[in-house]
Amino acid sequence: MGVKIGLMLICCVGLVSSEAIAIEQILSLCCQEGEEWGTQNRLCSSFNKSLELVPGELRGLCLSTIEICCSKQHKIYQCTAGQIAARQGLSCSLKGDHSGSEFYTDCCEACKIGLVVGSSSSKCSVDPFAFGSPWDEVYDGCCKDIKQDTFILNEDDENNLCGRFDNLCSQICENTVAGSYVCKCYPSYTLMDDRKTCAQITSEDENEIPLDNTLSDCRIGYEKDQRTGECVDVDECETGEAACDAQLQVCMNVEGSYKCLDIQEVKCEAGFRYDRKTSKCEDIDECEDSSACDEGFQCVNIKGSYDCIAVVKNYPLPTPAPKKKVESCAPGFRRHNDQCVDIDECSADKYACDSNQVCTNEIGGFRCDCKIGFMLDQVTNACMDINECQINAHECLESQRCDNTIGSYTCIRLQSCGTGYTLNAETGNCDDDDECALGRHNCMAPYECFNTKGSFRCRQRS
Numbered sequence: 364m365g366v367k368i369g370l371m372l373i374c375c376v377g378l379v380s381s382e383a384i385a386i387e388q389i390l391s392l393c394c395q396e397g398e399e400w401g402t403q404n405r406l407c408s409s410f411n412k413s414l415e416l417v418p419g420e421l422r423g424l425c426l427s428t429i430e431i432c433c434s435k436q437h438k439i440y441q442c443t444a445g446q447i448a449a450r451q452g453l454s455c456s457l458k459g460d461h462s463g464s465e466f467y468t469d470c471c472e473a474c475k476i477g478l479v480v481g482s483s484s485s486k487c488s489v490d491p492f493a494f495g496s497p498w499d500e501v502y503d504g505c506c507k508d509i510k511q512d513t514f515i516l517n518e519d520d521e522n523n524l525c526g527r528f529d530n531l532c533s534q535i536c537e538n539t540v541a542g543s544y545v546c547k548c549y550p551s552y553t554l555m556d557d558r559k560t561c562a563q564i565t566s567e568d569e570n571e572i573p574l575d576n577t578l579s580d581c582r583i584g585y586e587k588d589q590r591t592g593e594c595v596d597v598d599e600c601e602t603g604e605a606a607c608d609a610q611l612q613v614c615m616n617v618e619g620s621y622k623c624l625d626i627q628e629v630k631c632e633a634g635f636r637y638d639r640k641t642s643k644c645e646d647i648d649e650c651e652d653s654s655a656c657d658e659g660f661q662c663v664n665i666k667g668s669y670d671c672i673a674v675v676k677n678y679p680l681p682t683p684a685p686k687k688k689v690e691s692c693a694p695g696f697r698r699h700n701d702q703c704v705d706i707d708e709c710s711a712d713k714y715a716c717d718s719n720q721v722c723t724n725e726i727g728g729f730r731c732d733c734k735i736g737f738m739l740d741q742v743t744n745a746c747m748d749i750n751e752c753q754i755n756a757h758e759c760l761e762s763q764r765c766d767n768t769i770g771s772y773t774c775i776r777l778q779s780c781g782t783g784y785t786l787n788a789e790t791g792n793c794d795d796d797d798e799c800a801l802g803r804h805n806c807m808a809p810y811e812c813f814n815t816k817g818s819f820r821c822r823q824r825s
Contacts, residue, residue, distance in 0.1 A: 631644035
C-alpha cells in the first residue's frame with residue numbers, strides 16, 4: 364500500500380512572456396469550447412466536458428472563460444432574432460425563458476425605432492441619444508435599410524406609421540399630424556406606463572347587486588352562475604344577442620355589454636389575426652411562411668407566436684473572421700495548419716518521466732506524478748520508495764514479518780507450524796489437523812481412527 368503524492372512538472376516554462384503567451388493560448392482554446400457549447404443551444408452553466416488537460420491552477424479561469432464565450436453566442440443569436448422579428452412586424456416580447464432573451468427584446472425595439480425614423484425624413488444618426496453597443500449598430504442598420512428600400516412597406520403614405528408597422532401598440536394605434544403615433548385602448552382597458560400596452564380595468568363585485576334569501580337577480584348584461592350563484596358577464600358576441608353588422612362590423616364583448624367596431628378598427632394582439640368567419644382573433648401560424656426561421660432551424664408554431672428550434676449544430680451567425688496565421692508558438696505547442704496545437708509530451712517521449720513516475724499530458728506541458736508506493740523527496744525532487752514496513756503502513760499479521768520491496772511490501776510467515784498443524788491465515792495461529800476427517804490416517808478394520816493434538820491413534824472398535 365503506497366501513499367500517492369502528486370508531482371507536477373510544467374514543461375518548458377521559461378520567460379514571463381512565454382508564460383503569458385501560454386495562458387493566452389489556453390484561454391483562447393477555452394473560449395472556443397464555450398462558443399461551440401453555446402452554438403448547440405445548451406445552458407452555459409451546464410458545461411460538463413472534461414478539463415483534465417488544463418492545468419489545475421487555470422481551470423477556474425477556463426470555466427469562467429467558457430461561460431462568458433457561451434453567453435456571448437446566445438446574446439448574438441438573440442439579437443439577430445430580435446432584428447428579424449422587428450423587420451417582420453412581430454412582437455418584441457419573447458415568450459419563455461431563453462438565455463440572452465433581453466438582447467432579443469432590446470435589439471428588436473432598437474430596430475423598430477430605426478425603421479420608424481428611417482421611414483421619415485429624419486437622419487439615421489444616433490449621436491444625440493446613443494443607446495450603446497450593440498444597439499447603436501442595430502438602430503443604424505435598420506434605419507439605413509428602410510431608407511434604401513430594402514424593407515418592404517405596407518403602404519406608401521409616409522405619415523401612416525400605424526399602417527406601415529404592426530405591433531407598435533397592443534390594441535389601437537393612431538397616427539398624429541406631426542408624423543408620429545399614439546397608442547390607445549379599448550373600453551374597460553387602460554394604457555400602461557410603457558405607453559403602448561393595455562391592461563383590463565377590474566372593479567371587484569361592481570356587477571353584483573344585493574340579493575335576499577329568496578330572490579336572485581343580476582344587472583343587465585350579467586347572468587347568474589348556477590354553480591357559484593355569482594353574477595357573471597354575458598358574452599353577447601358568443602350568444603348572438605349583439606346587433607352588429609357581420610359584414611362591416613366586429614363584435615367586441617365588454618363587461619356588462621358589447622361594442623360594434625368597424626373592421627378597420629380591429630386590432631388583434633401580436634401573433635393573432637381577425638377571422639371574419641369566426642369573428643375572433645385567431646392565432647397566426649407563422650410557420651406557414653417558409654422564411655419565419657433562418658436556415659438550420661425548424662419552425663414550431665405556438666399560440667400567439669412561434670419558436671425556431673435548432674436542427675443543426677451551429678446557429679446562423681455571421682461567418683467568423685479567419686484565424687490569423689501564427690509565426691511561432693509558445694513552449695509546449697507546435698505549428699499545425701498555421702495554428703498552434705498542444706504537444707503531447709507523454710506520447711512523444713516515453714522517457715519524459717523517470718521509471719518511478721506516471722506521465723500526464725496537459726495543455727502546454729505535462730506533469731510527472733509518483734507511482735503508488737513512492738513519494739516525492741522535497742530535497743532531490745525524485746520519487747523515493749516508501750518503506751511501508753518502517754512506517755507501519757502494511758497489513759501483515761502478528762505471526763508474519765513485513766519485508767519492504769520497491770514500490771510495495773510482502774508478508775513472510777515467522778515460523779513453521781510443523782507436522783499435524785496448519786497455519787490459520789486470519790488468526791496467524793497453528794490449528795490442529797484432524798487426520799481422521801481429512802483421511803490422512805492408516806487405521807484398518809477392525810480399528811478406527813481417533814484424532815489427537817498434532818496426530819491420531821488407531822483403536823479397536825468396542
